[in-house]
Amino acid sequence: MRDDSTRNTIIFVVCSLALLLLYQVFILEPAAQRRQAEAARKPAAASNTTAGPVAGTLPGVAAPAQVRVVTRQEAAAASPRVTIDTPALQGSISLKGARFDDLFLKQYRETVDPNSPPVELLRPEGARHAWFAEFGWTGANVPGLPNANTLWTVTQGSTLTPTAPLSLQYVSPAGLTFTRQIAIDARFMFTVTDTVANTGAAPVSLAPYASVQRQGAPAHVGHSQIVHEGAIGWLGDELRLIKYSKWAKDGGMELPSRGGWTGITDMYWLAALIPSQSENVRGAFRVTKAGETNIFEANYVGALRQIPVGKQVTETTRFFAGAKTVPVLKGYEKQFDVPNLNWAVDWGRLRLLTQPIFSFLEFIYRHVGNFGLAILGLTVVVRLLFFPLANKQYESMTKMKKLQPQMEELRARFKEDPAKQQQEIMALYQREKVNPIAGCLPLLLQIPVFFALYKVLSVTIEMRHAPFMGWIKDLSARDPTTIWNLFGLIPWNPASTPLIGQILDTTLHLGVLPLAYGFTMWLTTAMSPPVGDPMQQRIFKLMPLLFMFIMAPFAVGLLIYWTWSNVLTILQQYVIMRRLKVDNPVDQFIARFTGKSRAA
Incomplete structure (x- = not known):
């Protein structure tokens, strides 16, 4: 079916990105550390x-x-x-x-x-x-x-x-x-x-x-x-x-x-x-x-x-x-x-993006004096540039979520006739003016921006040791906090402990921002229409957890960008879902917390 095909395409893109990030974190980085250890011996x-x-x-x-x-x-x-x-x-x-x-x-x-x-x-x-x-x-x-x-x-x-x-x-x-x-x-x-x-x-x-x-060559080469x-x-x-x-x-x-x-x-x-x-x-x-x-x-x-x-x-x-x-x-x-x-x-192969992104960050920095705030400003500008496409995407996704009962009914009615099932679902899309592939494009357009910002955070000395607020003292480094010592409440540094502690610190490091990123990604996923296939549903539910671990070792500036982008996505989806009178996880959470149901 076409909607399942679209979901498969999205899964393929997301999984490909995940594999690339996993290869970086679990293959390239350990290999570089092994080379350094061999040199040290x-x-x-x-x-x-x-x-x-x-x-x-x-x-x-x-x-x-x-x-x-x-x-x-x-x-x-x-x-x-x-x-x-x-x-x-x-x-x-x-x-x-x-x-x-x-x-x-x-x-x-x-x-x-x-x-x-x-x-x-x-x-x-x-x-x-x-x-x-x-x-x-x-x-x-x-x-x-x-x-x-x-x-x-x-x-x-x-x-x-x-x-x-x-x-x-x-x-x-x-x-x-x-x-x-x-x-x-x-x-x-x-x-x-x-x-x-x-x-x-x-x-x-x-x-x-x-x-x-x-x-x-310097000892750190290969990191x-x-x-x-x-x-x-x-x-x-x-x-x-x-x-x-x-x-x-x-x-x-x-x-x-x-x-x-x-x-x-x-x-x-x-x-x-x-x-x-x-x-x-x-x-x-x-x-x-x-x-x-x-x-x-x-x-x-x-x-x-x-x-x-x-x-x-x-x-x-x-x-x-x-x-x-x-x-x-x-x-x-x-x-x-x-x-x-x-x-x-x-600047890399994405020079046409990395240089303008850095110039814009520097422009904001000159006015606010903080590169973390500059990253928040950049995120807003990127979202404004993609707003028309993203708005259509979220409207389409919300309408699909609203149509889920009817789609499930068609799947059950024409269970033995896939061709007829697909024909009826497409007719439903046409009547309700829903485009099932509208959700892919904004995501794909943001991936080059994501990698360009990653490059900027990695290569520009202006980001080195640049503080944001609170515990974040270096936007180019990973989040210094970790769940394994209760974010500093326990006087224990996992990196100083052989074997288990070092494994927790290198491959399972989870700080405040990675957890915030994982939560916001889960919420955006929960606000999306569910897929029909149970296996795909399980995969989509695991994606926030998987990406939370993948993103944890990355520069904290990148997590600020992506988490703030998720927050803006949630706000935009929430407004659209309320306008179209579709149940959403935010209202459900408020209802559970307050004990009152909130009228759509």
Whole structure:
């Protein structure tokens, strides 16, 4: 029958979505955790690994000496340093190699606790998971070029600040004087101006280069399958993305570009090199092996410069090292004419939805000061956009609910003649002006919005540690409460208990919002017309319970959106059911609670 066919279609769509979410929660996430556990079981082998040469070592640049892995403090103390101190950044530059290798983000913390340590971005070579950037010159048969072991001299400044640039110098035995001026703004952009003066006896040919290197993929990689982490860049007028796993397997790529940018990204953080946008460069993503460690590198080499005796050349490179805050990235796009730098945020394949959704959330946030309230506002706008379709859907569903007694009578009367039964039911639909397939379209139209919002909550740093109200301190994380300790009334953390406690915390975690979501989904289901097949009825009754567990590990911002959307659906259905004089669960609940029946 056509109405049963429609129900089967809805069940297929819902079950397909459920299977995708189950695969994410119970297959992909545990697999990522197993990979992390396997990596953690190899500390001894990793601690004995010596740092290898610079990945994809550029011609004329000496590879660093082999060193053992030490603590971060020991690695930083191995070189004299110049302090970096800005409103956004704290760290230092190593005078050995003039590397940017020690950087913390003052305005971002590791956890929601305001007293937790600031986020670490760059880390010196020698420490585990080193991440640093370096700049220089390369040339064939040119002796004395500065490399990773070169000790630079400070000629101006003692601390790099937005108002106090820094000047370094190195004079090679071959008669080349290298001068580097480093400036920084109040946010995340360094400007590196390199000058080479030829005071030797013969002309030389040099090409500028810049490199950002990461020794080993970060430990958290693999926790999320929808966020890009690894190589990233705008090269050859195209966004280039290589995840760490593919990068390690395939070895990267090399390609020419006019301007653009290149670097290495985490979920929220970026280290990117930006050459002059009028310069032809050759960008590369490379990977080399050093024991058990993959050394990932993003670099570019500029055009060759001829430097006659008594002349000099200058090259300016910008280096972004910080948080992928969309307004800041867009500001740098405009200020320095950098193409699509905000695409460092992984907007995904639904970019046409994710970017407008984020822009709208940010617009509301500027007026209300709370991203949770912004999500509520977005939900209202989405529901208003779909209101005409949804209204027709709910009217049709309500009319079908009202027609249930007549439909059951037709099914019983023509039980032995399915064709006649279907004919009579369709005639009933036509007389009552009911469209049985009207309920599918609004649901299907909202699924892309749902996934786009999920993406926005997962990739935008504005949502990281963004509070809503009460116990909700981070819209990008799951609901921190759990039914297993009575929402905090019992002083027990399931995650700290082996086996049973950890299973409850990972696969059966139920907080306040997942329970609210499950209840509102049950109520919307109860307000829908029942299906004829008993098996389908049981499936529909189980759906709210199933989805409550599926949605529990998702970002709490997503649960706010979906629960509030369910509440608006309930209100809309209730008004329509009251207008059409159809019994509904809300009135039945009120009647049971008060002991009075409520007239329709």
